[in-house]
Amino acid sequence: MLSPAEQAALDAELPHYPARRALCIEALKIVQHHRGWISDEALRDVALALGMTPHEVDSVATFYNLLYRRPVGRHVLHLCDSVSCWVMGCDGICDHFRNRLGISFGETTPDGRFTLLPIPCLGDCDHAPSLMAGNRIHGNLTPEKLDRLLDELD
Amino acid sequence: MPVQETRLIFKHIDAAGYTNDLDCYLRHGGYEILRKAVQQKPEELCEEVMKSGVRGRGGAGFPCGMKWKFLDRKSGKPIYLICNADESEPGTFKDRQIIHKDPHQLIEGILISCYAIQAKTAFIYIRGEFPEGARILERAIEEARSKNLCGDNILGSGYSVEIFVHRGAGAYICGEETGLIESLEGKRPYPRIKPPFFPAVLGLYQCPTAVNNVETLCHVKHVIDMGGEEYAKIGTPGNSGTRILCVSGHVQKPGYYEFACGDLTLGQLIHDVCGGLRPGRSLKAVIPGGSSAKILRAGERYTGKLKDGSSFDWGLEDIPMDFDSLMAVGSMAGSGGVIVMDDSTDMVEALANINAFYAHESCGQCTPCREGSLWMKKITTRMSHGQARQEDVDLLGNVADQIAGRTICAFGEACSWPTQSFVLKFRDEFLNKARAQAGAASTNGNGAVPLI
Ligand SMILES: Cc1cc2nc3c(=O)[nH]c(=O)nc-3n(C[C@H](O)[C@H](O)[C@H](O)COP(=O)(O)O)c2cc1C
Ligand code: SF4
Numbered sequence: 001m002l003s004p005a006e007q008a009a010l011d012a013e014l015p016h017y018p019a020r021r022a023l024c025i026e027a028l029k030i031v032q033h034h035r036g037w038i039s040d041e042a043l044r045d046v047a048l049a050l051g052m053t054p055h056e057v058d059s060v061a062t063f064y065n066l067l068y069r070r071p072v073g074r075h076v077l078h079l080c081d082s083v084s085c086w087v088m089g090c091d092g093i094c095d096h097f098r099n100r101l102g103i104s105f106g107e108t109t110p111d112g113r114f115t116l117l118p119i120p121c122l123g124d125c126d127h128a129p130s131l132m133a134g135n136r137i138h139g140n141l142t143p144e145k146l147d148r149l150l151d152e153l154d
Numbered sequence: 155m156p157v158q159e160t161r162l163i164f165k166h167i168d169a170a171g172y173t174n175d176l177d178c179y180l181r182h183g184g185y186e187i188l189r190k191a192v193q194q195k196p197e198e199l200c201e202e203v204m205k206s207g208v209r210g211r212g213g214a215g216f217p218c219g220m221k222w223k224f225l226d227r228k229s230g231k232p233i234y235l236i237c238n239a240d241e242s243e244p245g246t247f248k249d250r251q252i253i254h255k256d257p258h259q260l261i262e263g264i265l266i267s268c269y270a271i272q273a274k275t276a277f278i279y280i281r282g283e284f285p286e287g288a289r290i291l292e293r294a295i296e297e298a299r300s301k302n303l304c305g306d307n308i309l310g311s312g313y314s315v316e317i318f319v320h321r322g323a324g325a326y327i328c329g330e331e332t333g334l335i336e337s338l339e340g341k342r343p344y345p346r347i348k349p350p351f352f353p354a355v356l357g358l359y360q361c362p363t364a365v366n367n368v369e370t371l372c373h374v375k376h377v378i379d380m381g382g383e384e385y386a387k388i389g390t391p392g393n394s395g396t397r398i399l400c401v402s403g404h405v406q407k408p409g410y411y412e413f414a415c416g417d418l419t420l421g422q423l424i425h426d427v428c429g430g431l432r433p434g435r436s437l438k439a440v441i442p443g444g445s446s447a448k449i450l451r452a453g454e455r456y457t458g459k460l461k462d463g464s465s466f467d468w469g470l471e472d473i474p475m476d477f478d479s480l481m482a483v484g485s486m487a488g489s490g491g492v493i494v495m496d497d498s499t500d501m502v503e504a505l506a507n508i509n510a511f512y513a514h515e516s517c518g519q520c521t522p523c524r525e526g527s528l529w530m531k532k533i534t535t536r537m538s539h540g541q542a543r544q545e546d547v548d549l550l551g552n553v554a555d556q557i558a559g560r561t562i563c564a565f566g567e568a569c570s571w572p573t574q575s576f577v578l579k580f581r582d583e584f585l586n587k588a589r590a591q592a593g594a595a596s597t598n599g600n601g602a603v604p605l606i
Contacts, residue, residue, distance in 0.1 A: 016318040018359060021340035025282075025323050050340075059342040063517075065324030066282040078283075082244035083445050084402035084493055086507040120326060120511050122283050123247040125402035125491070126409045135285045 002049050006030050010049060020050045024060045028067050037068040065119055073108040073115035075153045078132040081105075081118040084125035093129050096143040100150070114150070157418040157426055160388065162396045163372045164412045167255045174290060176297035179258035185303050187379045191266045192311040199270035203374060205382025207394040211248075212238055212329075212367030213444065213489050214564070215477045218374065222271050224354035226362040234363040235268050235276040236338070236353075237371055239291075240322060240329035242281055243444035244511060245491030248398040248410055249368035253280070253287040257294040261317065263371035265304060266378055268315045271364055275316050279334050282323040291319050326515035330563050331365040333517065344519050345563035369398060369490075389415030392461060393476035397487070401428050403494035404435065416479065420450075421471025424494060435496040439579075440470065442480055443488025445508055446568035448575035456483040485575075501580040502587050505572060506534035512569035519562055526557040527569045534573075541595070542588040550584075551577045 002010065009030045013023055027050060031042045038061050040054075047054040061067050068076070079097075081090055094104070097116050101109050108115040124130040127139025131146075138149055166172045166182055179185070191199055204219030225233060237260070241249040252260055260278075268276050280288045295317050298304040306314045320338055327333040328343050332351055335358050337343035350356060357363025366374075373395055377385045386394040393415035402408045406429030420440060424430065431437060437452040450470050457467045461478055473479055477487045495504065513531035518524040530553055533546050554573040557566045577584055 016316075016320075019340065022320075022338065024340035025337070026321065029282075029321070029323065052340075056341075060340070063325055063342050064282065064322070067323050081507070082511050083441070083504065083508050084245050084491075086504070087403045087493065087495060087499065119283065119324065120515060121242055121244040121246075123241050123250040123281075125245050125247050125400065125493075128402055128408075132283060 002031070002045050003034065006034055006045075007049070021052050021056075024050060024052065024057060025064070025067075028057070028061050032068060037071050065117070071108075073112050075113060075133060076115045076117060078117050078119035078122070079105075080120070080122045080124070080128070080130050080132075082121040084121070085128040085130060088128035090129035090141075092143070093131070093141050093146060096146055100147070114153075157413070157422050159412055159427075160396050160414040160417065161412045162376050162388070163252065163259070163369060163398060164256075164410070167251060172255075174255055174257050174294070176258060176294070176301065179256075184258055185262055185298075185301075187375055188262050188265050188269075188303065189309055191378050192269055192309055192313055196270050196272050199266065199378055202382035203270065203377055206373075206377040206385040207382075207392065208370065208373050208377055208385065209393070209395075209477060210367055211369035211373070211397070211490065213243065213446075215487060218366065218370055221354065221366070222364055224352070225271055225364060226355045227272075229355075229362060231361040232275065233271055233273045234358045234361055235264065235271060235273040236331075236334065236358065236363060236365045237264055237276060237278040238329065238331065238334060238365055238367050239278050239280040239284070239287070240334060241368070241489075242283075242326045242329050243446065243489040243491055244508075245400065245402055245441065245444050245493045246489040247400045247402075248490055250284060250287060251410055252368055252372060253284065254290060257290050258298070259372050259375065260291075260368055261294050261298055261304070263373070263375040264317060265298075265308070265315060267364070267366065267371055267374050268317075269313055270374075273364070274314060275318070277338060277358075278317065278319045279328070279338055280319060280321055281328070282321055285321070288319050288321050295319070325517075326511075327517045327563075327565060330565060332563065334365065335363065342517075344517050345565070347562050389417070390474075390476060390478075392478055397475065397490060399423060399475060399490050399492055401492045401494065403492075404431055404496040404499070405494050406430055406432065413475065416474040416476035418475055419471060420473045420475060420492075423475060423492065424471070428494075431494075431496050435498065437470070437494070438497045438499055439495045439501070441491075441493040441495075441572075442473075442475070443486045444491040445493070445511065446486075446571055447480075447488045448485040448571045449579060450483065450485055451579040454579070458482055501576055501583050502534065502537050505576040506531075506538040508572045509534045509569075512565075512572075516565060516569065520560070520566065522557045522560045523566045523569060526553050526566075529553050530569070530573050537584075537587060537591070540591050542591040544585070544588045544592045546588050547577060547581065547584045 027046045047057045105118045124139045129141045130139040209215040328337045332346035333343040353363040397415045480487045509531040513527040516527045554570040557570040
């Protein structure tokens, strides 16, 4: 079952649509926000709330880059790896992650603090290379800038 | 000749003291055009948009007036407007600027467009990577509602309209209009086959739907302000209005710039506007319209005839930055994302990067696209890992040639164009690399490489 807080967040969006299932992404984001990631149980809870089958919900949950079907760290860092960021050296930033935290794309630090994921294009190409942490975008990345950012995130 | 920007959409963006709240927008004459518009007949507005010739800024460049004309008005079903704010074509970052810095311009454009096509509900589908943008838009809509610019009986006109923000969660294919519609309905975003599912007839909830890009909807506001004929005087015939160009890659001053269509050449854009290349570097290639657009190589010559019958003979840097000229040289204006590469760029690696993107983002419905994008990626990844075979270069072209035209949506074309153009134009670089790697494999005792 959805928690009261999750249900309330969902209900706020409901009047905008003629069908409940239109809220599928939003509902998955809500449970992800509250529970950290989307477990099989969370998937079933969303399915029940929207009148969909778990299979239908999973077909949505597995499609998107920002929905996590596996546990992630406290901070998920999405590093853009598409062509403009590649041209401007995102590979070097990747290397720095490996050197400093020992993680590559798809991996989480053993202390559960950071997960590094690739993301195709953040729309910040004039400040490439760029990454997204939470709601914030950090552009013109250098190893030094990345170090400062990592230090700031607890 | 120094080139001047013509700022229509970006008129206020980045101006000192300009903020994204309603008060600031109203101080700059905001919503006056909506006020004017709701006193006219909707058909008259559609007619102005038609006369303006304004073409879609989302990628395909389809005339907006024509798109609206195709809307099925006889069915009696409600008409929807969808603002496509999925901006996910690598190299494109104009819509985000509009949303963050001048959201009310977009809201006004949406409201005018809704009135023109008599839509009662509009959805802004914004990509999941723009959470801040979604928040800004929601606040702007609330502000507009508080001043009766949106909601019931707007400005006492008797016309009511609601705008909702719908957040995606990160998938390139949600930019494709029918994939977007599926996603908006809460389904896996598999694009729909056309015919029969043209959005103008069977769109959102099987109702007639206009899907327009963020920038396009902002242009509509200016078309109604100036009148279609006056607007059409900006730019060149068939390429009316201004165009936002997003420049990234190896230039001194990457960024967004707005010009009258065709007002400047690619060379002027790179050298005069963007401050040229980095010191000591020379130009190697340009992708002129987002990562899907076919690449242009420095030193190429383009000759042929334009639509109006005039002939052209251009080098790379002479190409005017408009829809028709870029199409005439075999590429496209696309989404306006100009990606510049200097001579330090390894073209095999660059294609490997682009192919990885398309292989990841294919929705997987159509075999030629799913398998083709995957095999192109496998081959270029193999090349970038030093394990190429000589025949891989032709194999790449062969795979790419079997995708386009055999798929449900235009992603098929989008994913094959980079490979087709890179391999054609940088054939020597690909062949040399393949030859060197194949040679090394036969002498280092490792033997043939596994074909995965
Ligand atoms: C694979 C693919 C991705 C697309 N991505 C976008 C996008 O991110 N933003 C956008 O506005 N249009 C995108 N389009 C174009 C849309 O399908 C549609 O043509 C456009 O939103 C129409 O708006 P316009 O006529 O105002 O340009 C994409 C098309 C394809 C085939
Ligand atoms: S062309 Fe590719 S992205 Fe488009 S529907 Fe087919 S498989 Fe999906």
